[in-house]
Structure formats: structure tokens, C-alpha cells
Amino acid sequence: MNASPQNAAELRAGAEAVSSGLPALLARAEHLAATLALGAHGRKRAGQGEDFWQYRMAEYGDDLRRIDWRRSAKSDKLFIRQKEWQAAQSVYFWVDPGASMAFGDVPKSDRAQLLALAIAILLSKSGERFGLLDLPEPPKTGETQLGKMARAMMGRSAVQDYAKLVPVALPKGSRAVFLSDFLGDWDGLRDALSRVADQGVRGVLMQVLDPAEVAFPFKGRTIFESMQKSLSFEARRADALRQAYLDKLAQRSEALQALARKTGWRFTQHVTDKPAQSAVLWLYNALELG
Amino acid sequence: MAGLAFLTPWLLWGLLSLPALYFLLRATPPAPILRKFPAVALLMGLQDEENTPDRTPWWLLLLRLAAIAALIIGFAGPILNPDDRVSGRGPLVVALDASWASAQDWQRRTAKVAEIIAQAEQDDRPVALIQFSDAPKGALQFGAAGVARDKIAGLAPRAWAPDYAAWKARLTEEDFNELIWFSDGLDHEGRADLRSQIDAKITVVQSDRGVIGISPMTFEDGEILTSIKSLSPSNSIERVEVLGLDPSGSLRVLALEEVEVTARSQDVKFELPTELRNRVRQVRLQGVRSAGAIALTDDSIRSRKIALISAKEAAEGGLLLSSLHYVREALSPTADLIETDLETALLANPDIFIFADIGRLPAIETDSVLEWIEEGGTLVRFAGPRLIASEIGQREEHPLLPVRLRSGGRDLGGAMSWGEPKKLRVFDENSPFFGLQVPEEVSVASQVLAQPDPNLSDRVLARLEDGTPLVTAKDHGAGRVVLFHTTANAAWTDLPLSGLFLKMLERLSIGSGARSVSAEAMQGLVWKPRLVINGVGDIMPADGLAGIDGALLAEPVLGEDLQPGLYENQDRAVAVNVISGETDLKAAQWPATTERLSLTPAEARDLKPIFLSFGILVLLIDILASLAVSGRLFAKIAAVVLALNFAHPADAQDEADIIEAVNNTVLAYVITGDPRMDETSHAGLRGLSAELYRRTAI
Numbered sequence: 001m002n003a004s005p006q007n008a009a010e011l012r013a014g015a016e017a018v019s020s021g022l023p024a025l026l027a028r029a030e031h032l033a034a035t036l037a038l039g040a041h042g043r044k045r046a047g048q049g050e051d052f053w054q055y056r057m058a059e060y061g062d063d064l065r066r067i068d069w070r071r072s073a074k075s076d077k078l079f080i081r082q083k084e085w086q087a088a089q090s091v092y093f094w095v096d097p098g099a100s101m102a103f104g105d106v107p108k109s110d111r112a113q114l115l116a117l118a119i120a121i122l123l124s125k126s127g128e129r130f131g132l133l134d135l136p137e138p139p140k141t142g143e144t145q146l147g148k149m150a151r152a153m154m155g156r157s158a159v160q161d162y163a164k165l166v167p168v169a170l171p172k173g174s175r176a177v178f179l180s181d182f183l184g185d186w187d188g189l190r191d192a193l194s195r196v197a198d199q200g201v202r203g204v205l206m207q208v209l210d211p212a213e214v215a216f217p218f219k220g221r222t223i224f225e226s227m228q229k230s231l232s233f234e235a236r237r238a239d240a241l242r243q244a245y246l247d248k249l250a251q252r253s254e255a256l257q258a259l260a261r262k263t264g265w266r267f268t269q270h271v272t273d274k275p276a277q278s279a280v281l282w283l284y285n286a287l288e289l290g
Numbered sequence: 291m292a293g294l295a296f297l298t299p300w301l302l303w304g305l306l307s308l309p310a311l312y313f314l315l316r317a318t319p320p321a322p323i324l325r326k327f328p329a330v331a332l333l334m335g336l337q338d339e340e341n342t343p344d345r346t347p348w349w350l351l352l353l354r355l356a357a358i359a360a361l362i363i364g365f366a367g368p369i370l371n372p373d374d375r376v377s378g379r380g381p382l383v384v385a386l387d388a389s390w391a392s393a394q395d396w397q398r399r400t401a402k403v404a405e406i407i408a409q410a411e412q413d414d415r416p417v418a419l420i421q422f423s424d425a426p427k428g429a430l431q432f433g434a435a436g437v438a439r440d441k442i443a444g445l446a447p448r449a450w451a452p453d454y455a456a457w458k459a460r461l462t463e464e465d466f467n468e469l470i471w472f473s474d475g476l477d478h479e480g481r482a483d484l485r486s487q488i489d490a491k492i493t494v495v496q497s498d499r500g501v502i503g504i505s506p507m508t509f510e511d512g513e514i515l516t517s518i519k520s521l522s523p524s525n526s527i528e529r530v531e532v533l534g535l536d537p538s539g540s541l542r543v544l545a546l547e548e549v550e551v552t553a554r555s556q557d558v559k560f561e562l563p564t565e566l567r568n569r570v571r572q573v574r575l576q577g578v579r580s581a582g583a584i585a586l587t588d589d590s591i592r593s594r595k596i597a598l599i600s601a602k603e604a605a606e607g608g609l610l611l612s613s614l615h616y617v618r619e620a621l622s623p624t625a626d627l628i629e630t631d632l633e634t635a636l637l638a639n640p641d642i643f644i645f646a647d648i649g650r651l652p653a654i655e656t657d658s659v660l661e662w663i664e665e666g667g668t669l670v671r672f673a674g675p676r677l678i679a680s681e682i683g684q685r686e687e688h689p690l691l692p693v694r695l696r697s698g699g700r701d702l703g704g705a706m707s708w709g710e711p712k713k714l715r716v717f718d719e720n721s722p723f724f725g726l727q728v729p730e731e732v733s734v735a736s737q738v739l740a741q742p743d744p745n746l747s748d749r750v751l752a753r754l755e756d757g758t759p760l761v762t763a764k765d766h767g768a769g770r771v772v773l774f775h776t777t778a779n780a781a782w783t784d785l786p787l788s789g790l791f792l793k794m795l796e797r798l799s800i801g802s803g804a805r806s807v808s809a810e811a812m813q814g815l816v817w818k819p820r821l822v823i824n825g826v827g828d829i830m831p832a833d834g835l836a837g838i839d840g841a842l843l844a845e846p847v848l849g850e851d852l853q854p855g856l857y858e859n860q861d862r863a864v865a866v867n868v869i870s871g872e873t874d875l876k877a878a879q880w881p882a883t884t885e886r887l888s889l890t891p892a893e894a895r896d897l898k899p900i901f902l903s904f905g906i907l908v909l910l911i912d913i914l915a916s917l918a919v920s921g922r923l924f925a926k927i928a929a930v931v932l933a934l935n936f937a938h939p940a941d942a943q944d945e946a947d948i949i950e951a952v953n954n955t956v957l958a959y960v961i962t963g964d965p966r967m968d969e970t971s972h973a974g975l976r977g978l979s980a981e982l983y984r985r986t987a988i
Contacts, residue, residue, distance in 0.1 A: 099328075100328030100331075101328075103326060103327070103328045108328075161328070161331075162331065181328060181329075183328055183329055183331050183332060184331065185331075210328075212327070213327075213328065213329045216329075218323075218325065218327075220322075220323065220919065221322040221323070222322055222323045222324075222325055223322045223323070223324050223325065224325050224326075224327040224329075224330040224333055225324060225325065225326055225327065225330065226326075226327070226328060226330050226331065227326055227328055231330050231331060231334060232330065233330050233333045233334055233336075234322060235333070241333065241336055244336045245329070245332060245333055245336065248332045248333075248335075248336070249329065249332055252332065
């Protein structure tokens with residue numbers, strides 16, 4: 001499981017393994033049984049759907065066909081039977097394609113891809129639509145879409161140290177999952193995230209970090225280089241920088257947290273030396289596909 | 291002079307660079323580690339709190355400085371205990387005492403001479419090489435160093451002392467600029483004179499080892515005495531060996547003794563059976579090669595030559611009736627017996643004459659015997675019918691008899707006499723026989739009687755029980771005359787049949803001592819050298835050496851003409867040794883101002899490899915230390931440890947367990963090591979598991 005997947009099929013298999021290990025039953029018992037049936041979610045409002053929502057008095061202009069005669073017959077008024085608006089959820093994934101994600105004994109990108117695909121598999125099982133944010137195709141569900149997504153994630157080769165998140169117009173009400181180390185330029189990141197959130201999209205931010213990035217176990221004179229060597233920094237005494245670095249990392253996390261709180265998103269940090277299952281569980285919960 | 295020298299001392303200037311290196315190394319931080327680190331973006335704005343770089347730790351600095359210093363010193367070619375160098379200008383005299391005292395470390399001396407000459411050759415100095423123990427031949431001759439070097443092989447220690455007096459006339463200060471004096475460490479006669487003449491230009495080379503020698507053996511009170519003369523600065527343990535001829539005639543060690551030499555003259559005693567003592571030829575210090583460490587012996591410790599003289603037997607008598615039979619039997623194992631006529635026996639110069647029943651001698655023989663006694667001979671006479679018949683010493687004291695005799699003898703217990711044969715009285719304290727047990731059965735039946743002169747009692751050595759003298763003696767010159775007032779055979783007494791007789795004879799002959807050839811006896815004779823001792827203590831046949839006048843031999847001053855060795859005249863031998871019993875070795879004294887060179891430099895040791903390997907070792911340590919400082923050492927070690935861990939086969943099982951645990955719903959507990967707690971956990975979980983299985987779909 002720790003070994004880097006070599007191709008899309010392996011990644012898929014790994015993701016299947018992870019998601020199969022999940023307490024899928026539990027998830028289904030709590031969420032899926034009621035809300036994920038048929039892949040449709042009640043929107044707590046009248047609309048197109050299959051479940052009864054409410055009766056309301058017929059008003060002028062209502063289509064005659066929509067009058068519920070059986071109910072109307074019980075009284076003098078005409079009633080229209082409304083159904084709850086139901087629609088399958090669209091979940092957009094953004095898995096950071098930057099070179100920075102390739103760091104670590106367990107590369108962060110591997111973990112991020114694994115997590116994304118594991119969630120996707122769960123979504124697929126419950127009939128939700130999903131897709132990658134930076135792919136032109138609309139989100140779909142099903143095995144084919146899983147394969148496509150895995151291939152797309154594997155097929156990318158990093159060109160930049162820190163991938164730029166390009167805000168895309170997302171349908172209102174859809175969900176987004178952002179898996180990244182969020183170590184890139186903060187202003188760009190904030191703008192992009194804000195813009196996505198402004199579209200009425202709710203989602204999850206998961207900061208995937210390597211243990212080394214959390215602990216900063218370095219000492220002595222060290223030259224730190226980004227993965228593509230676009231940035232380098234010479235620390236004369238790395239151990240002296242530790243606290244400053246940790247502060248800065250915490251600051252970044254807090255900023256992400258604050259951003260998430262403002263937009264009603266959920267944020268967490270996942271370190272790659274922790275099990276993937278807990279992260280998948282958290283993600284699944286946080287998505288609240290209800 | 292012990293110390294440290296460098297082959298290329300100028301390289302040591304490199305040490306001056308160490309302080310500069312110190313600041314350089316201090317200022318240069320350890321090489322940075324290049325790390326891939328995505329979070330570098332977060333670091334970008336950060337300021338190093340420390341303005342100065344991470345300093346090289348002081349101990350690493352020290353390590354490196356030590357390494358560099360060791361390398362610099364190493365390449366400068368350090369040598370421990372380098373040779374002293376003689377550096378000077380102008381003519382150089384290399385003079386060796388070359389006496390027996392310097393023979394012991396002769397090799398080192400010549401090696402040092404060669405070294406000095408080689409140095410002189412480099413400096414292009416004329417050199418004269420002389421040996422004080424050889425007589426000077428003409429003026430000092432300076433030559434090229436190469437010529438002097440050829441002469442080194444011709445140097446040899448002599449068995450005699452240096453002849454300073456002769457050299458004093460030849461050595462004048464104007465002739466040379468420097469004199470290197472290889473002293474033998476002994477203060478020989480004339481040294482101070484010679485030294486004061488050329489004091490300013492002397493450099494002394496002297497061995498640290500003291501001089502040691504051994505004096506010739508003497509024989510006293512039944513023991514062989516010799517003494518070790520030592521000038522050693524410290525006590526030493528020497529092995530003294532006494533050598534002699536074995537029955538096949540070859541020299542072998544007869545006695546060996548280990549002696550700790552603590553005094554300047556350390557006595558050594560050997561107790562040898564007479565048979566062995568007669569064979570002794572020399573004593574030497576084992577392992578010491580020097581003429582002083584060997585001492586030849588002449589006749590002085592040999593057992594005595596005893597001449598037995600008896601009246602011519604008229605008839606062929608029985609052997610047991612022979613007047614000398616018992617004496618012969620008693621003495622022959624321990625002494626050389628001479629049985630011939632008196633005249634011939636005198637020529638053999640015996641130590642003891644034994645006259646058995648000899649009457650009056652011709653006047654000329656009486657005189658020569660008397661002369662012989664005066665020189666230290668012992669004459670032992672036995673009485674008998676002839677002595678009585680000759681009537682000598684009856685009216686007046688005869689020079690060859692200790693006491694006056696009464697005419698006629700005395701018969702005791704015979705057929706015609708009253709009384710019993712008389713027994714012997716216990717010997718009194720003044721008697722040489724004191725302490726000998728007198729056997730009951732010994733009795734005397736007939737004797738000659740001494741006239742009761744006033745001086746009689748002083749001369750009595752043994753008496754019969756009635757007080758009549760049995761043995762009397764008187765000193766004459768250096769020797770003495772002893773008279774047994776009875777016969778040497780069993781005719782008058784059964785004393786010769788007893789063991790007492792043997793012991794009495796031994797006492798007498800020991801008391802007589804062995805006589806070396808007196809100075810007077812040497813005079814006027816030419817003594818032919820038979821053996822000579824060379825400087826290193828080898829004994830060689832003295833072929834081709836001229837005979838020595840006895841006068842020189844009487845008070846020997848060793849030199850080229852009189853070499854130590856064994857000198858013979860007819861059957862008499864005189865040993866001339868380097869050291870005599872009275873010799874007191876005196877150490878040579880040099881003024882404190884005199885320059886000195888060490889003969890025994892501690893072996894020069896090239897320290898270069900040590901320094902270089904130390905430097906390289908320190909550099910190797912530095913590699914590890916640098917790794918440790920930059921944090922890479924433990925990463926490497928950790929990698930190795932990890933690899934080892936993964937190689938562990940037991941983990942395969944563990945991994946399978948883990949996979950199974952992850953793939954299924956499994957209850958688990960932590961094994962705490964406390965058996966009770968573990969048991970409780972196990973039982974509890976097992977119960978829980980059963981209940982879960984019963985109630986749920988698990």
C-alpha cells in the first residue's frame with residue numbers, strides 16, 4: 001500500500017483496497033440508507049423528485065395536470081402535490097498536481113490521489129457524480145468515470161513546484177474536495193478558494209503534509225530546495241529556524257481554517273504517516289452528502 | 291644527546307599557518323546539506339536568527355588542526371634521538387684510548403668513529419686517527435677523511451693502558467682544531483697532563499657503561515678467591531666462570547657463580563675439590579669481551595708439588611715396607627709427587643720436600659735445601675733408624691731439623707722395654723692439627739726424642755700422651771721445617787695406617803700454601819711468552835713474541851713489549867694479568883666544560899610514519915565527526931539498521947498478521963507484559979467477540 005502506484009490500474013486497486021477497508025457499512029447505515037438512495041438527495045424544497053414534499057393550494061397559473069385530485073377531493077380547495085427537489089450530487093476533486101506533492105517517503109501526491117479515488121469509489125457506489133476540477137468533462141458516475149479519473153491523475157506530470165488553482169465555474173450546490181499541501185502562494189490560493197466558495201459550492205480542504213514538513217527535523221547548515229528547484233533557501237542553522245517554520249506552518253493552517261470557516265467549508269490536515277482510512281472516513285463525513 | 295630533529299626543518303614554518311587555518315576553519319561552516327523540501331516556500335521569508343553561521347564545533351576544529359599539525363610535522367621528517375653531529379672546521383684528530391677497558395663496546399666506538407669521519411668528509415676536514423695505546427710513530431699525520439676511514443678497520447683495542455706520556459710530546463695544540471677523544475672511562479696515568487695540554491679542543495666520547503674486570507685467582511684457606519672490579523654506575527649481576535682443562539685437555543667451565551656486583555671490588559669465592567682446582571687455568575666474566583674480564587692463573591693455585599726423598603733402598607723390600615709408601619698413597623690424589631734424587635727434585639722447585647728417614651746430607655745439598663726453605667719451601671721430615679744413626683742435630687740444632695735431638699731413640703712397649711706404646715694426646719689449640727680426632731688405636735712404639743731446650747715447647751705441634759713431642763716445627767726464612775719424630779711407615783708406629791696421618795699431611799701441605807714464583811726467582815731469567823691475551827680478551831698462543839727479562843716480569847707494566855699472558859721458564863709459569871688483586875679502577879674525570887658526545891645514542895627513530903598515520907587517522911575521525919555534525923552520520927547508520935531490520939525473516943509473519951488484522955474486524959489488546967492483565971484483556975475481548983458474533987452480523 002505504501003509503494004508508489006505505477007499506473008492508473010494500481011492506483012485504482014489501492015484505492016479499492018482502502019475504501020473496502022472502510023467501515024462502509026457504518027457510512028451506509030448512517031447516511032446512505034436514507035439520503036444516498038438512488039444517488040438523489042432531497043433538497044428540502046419543492047422541486048423535481050420522487051418523494052412527496054407537501055401539498056399546497058393551487059394558485060393561478062398552476063398547470064392543471066399538477067393538481068392532486070385525490071387530496072383536492074377531500075376539501076373544497078384545489079391542492080397541488082409537490083415533490084421534494086431531488087438531484088444527484090456532483091463532487092469535484094482537485095488533487096494538487098504540483099511537484100511539491102511528490103515529496104516524502106510516502107509521496108503526498110500518492111496519498112492525495114489515493115484519498116481522492118477512495119472517496120470517488122464510495123461516491124460511485126452511491127451513485128454520485130464526481131470528476132476532476134481541472135478536467136473539462138462534466139462529473140459523471142460509474143466505473144468508467146473512476147478509471148478516467150485515475151488515469152487523469154496518474155497521467156499528469158508536474159511542471160511547477162506549486163500548482164496554481166484555476167477557479168472554474170462550478171454548478172451551484174455541487175461539492176468540492178481540495179487535496180493539496182497548500183504550500184504555494186497564499187494570495188493566489190485564497191483568491192481561488194474564495195471564488196470557488198462564492199459560487200455557492202461547499203467543500204472540503206484537506207492539507208496533505210509529509211511528517212518531515214510537520215516536524216522539521218533538520219539541523220545544521222542546510223540548503224532547502226523545492227522539488228523543481230525553483231526555490232532554494234540556505235539555512236545556516238536549520239535547528240534555529242524550526243520554531244519560526246512551525247509557526248509559519250501553523251499560521252498557514254489557521255488561515256486555511258479561517259477561510260474554511262468563513263465559507264462554511266471543512267478543513268483538516270492529514271499527515272502521510274497516519275493511516276489513510278481515517279482520512280477517507282473524515283472526508284466522507286465532511287462531505288455531508290446529505 | 292637525545293632529542294628531536296627534523297630532516298626538513300623549514301617545513302615546520304608551515305605550523306605558522308595553523309592560526310590562519312584556525313580562523314579559516316572557524317569561519318567556514320560545515321558543508322551544507324542539500325535537501326529537497328517542498329515547504330521551503332514557508333521558509334522563504336524567514337531570517338536566520340543567528341547571524342553567524344553554524345560554527346564548526348571547537349573539538350572538530352581542534353581535531354582538524356591536530357591533523358594538519360601532525361601532517362606538517364610528519365612531512366618535516368621528525369627523528370627521535372638523532373645522531374650528534376660534529377661540526378667544525380680545520381684539522382680534526384680522532385683519538386681512541388683503545389685500551390682493554392674500551393674493548394667491551396668496541397663496535398660502537400668504531401661505528402662512531404666512522405660516523406665522525408664521514409661527517410668530517412662532508413665538511414672536507416683533514417683527519418688524523420690515532421690510538422693512544424699504540425706508541426706514536428712520528429708526528430701527527432693528517433690526511434683526507436677517506437684515508438682515515440680506511441684505517442678504521444685497523445683499529446683494535448689493546449690489552450694495556452694508553453701511553454699518554456709518549457703522546458704528550460706529539461700532540462700540540464697548534465696542530466689541530468679539534469680532538470675527539472674516545473675515552474675508555476678509566477683514569478690512566480698521565481691522562482690529566484695530556485688533557486690539560488689540549489683541554490680547550492677536546493670533545494669526549496665516553497661510554498655510559500662502566501668498566502668491569504676481574505682480578506687473578508688466589509688460593510687462601512681452601513678457597514679460590516678472586517674479585518670483580520667494577521666501575522659500573524649501577525649494580526649488575528655478573529657470571530663468573532672458572533675455566534680449566536678437562537681430562538681430555540680441552541678448556542671447559544669448572545665452576546660458575548652469579549654475583550651481584552655492589553662494590554667497586556666485589557670478592558668472589560669458589561670452593562673446588564683439589565682435583566678440579568689443579569686443573570684451573572683462568573677465570574673470566576661471562577659475556578664480557580675485554581682483556582680485563584679474564585685472568586690467567588699460573589702455578590699459584592695449583593696443588594703443591596711435593597718431592598719425596600728417601601734413602602736408597604738397599605734391598606728390594608716389600609712395597610708396604612717402603613718408607614714412603616703411606617705418604618705416597620696419602621698425597622698422590624691431591625699433589626704432584628716428585629720422586630727422584632734431591633738434586634733433581636730441587637730443580638723442579640717443589641712446594642714441599644718430604645724426607646723419609648734421611649740422615650746427614652752433603653753440605654752443598656744442605657745449603658741448597660736451606661735456600662729453598664728460605665724462599666718459602668716446607669720440609670717435612672720423618673725420623674727413622676738412619677736419622678738416629680747419623681747423629682745430626684744432637685749437639686747443636688741442625689738447620690734442617692726443628693729441634694735438637696737426643697742421641698738414641700726411645701722404645702716403648704718393645705720386647706726389651708717397659709711400658710706400653712704411647713697414644714697421641716689431643717691436639718691443642720695452637721697446633722695446626724687442632725680439631726682432628728685422635729683415634730684410640732693409634733699408638734707410637736718408637737720415636738726420636740727432642741732435647742728439652744727452652745724453645746722446644748713453641749715448636750711442638752703434637753705430643754704423645756706423656757707429653758713427649760711427636761711433631762715439631764720451626765720457621766726458617768719464608769718456609770719451615772717439620773719433623774715427625776717417628777717413621778713414615780709402620781715400623782715404629784701405626785700412625786701411617788690411620789686416617790689421621792692423611793689429615794695431618796693435608797693440614798701441613800695446605801698450611802704451606804702454594805708458592806708463586808718470587809720476584810727474586812724471576813730475576814735474571816728470560817721468560818718466554820706462551821699465551822697472550824689480546825685487547826678483547828681472546829687468549830692466543832704467543833708466537834713470534836720475544837722473551838721477557840724476569841726483572842720486567844717482577845713488576846709488570848703492561849705495554850706492547852709486555853703483554854698480558856702466561857710466561858714460562860722451564861716448568862715454571864708466571865701469569866701476567868691486566869688487573870691485579872690490588873688494582874683499584876678509577877673513573878676518568880673530565881672538566882664540566884669539556885664537550886661531550888654520546889657513544890650510545892638511543893637508536894634514532896624516524897617518527898615520520900607515526901605522525902603521518904596519526905594525521906590520517908585523525909582525518910578519518912574527522913570524516914565521521916563531520917558526518918555526525920551535519921547529521922548525516924546517523925541517517926546512514928539508521929539506513930543500515932533499517933535494512934538489517936527488513937532483512938529479518940521474522941517480520942514476514944508479522945506482516946501477514948497485520949494484513950489479516952487490517953482486512954477483518956479484529957479486536958485486539960496491547961500485550962502489557964503483565965500476565966494477569968493480559969489474561970484479563972484476553973478473556974474480556976474473547977467474551978465480547980462471542981457476544982458480538984451472536985448478536986450482530988459481524
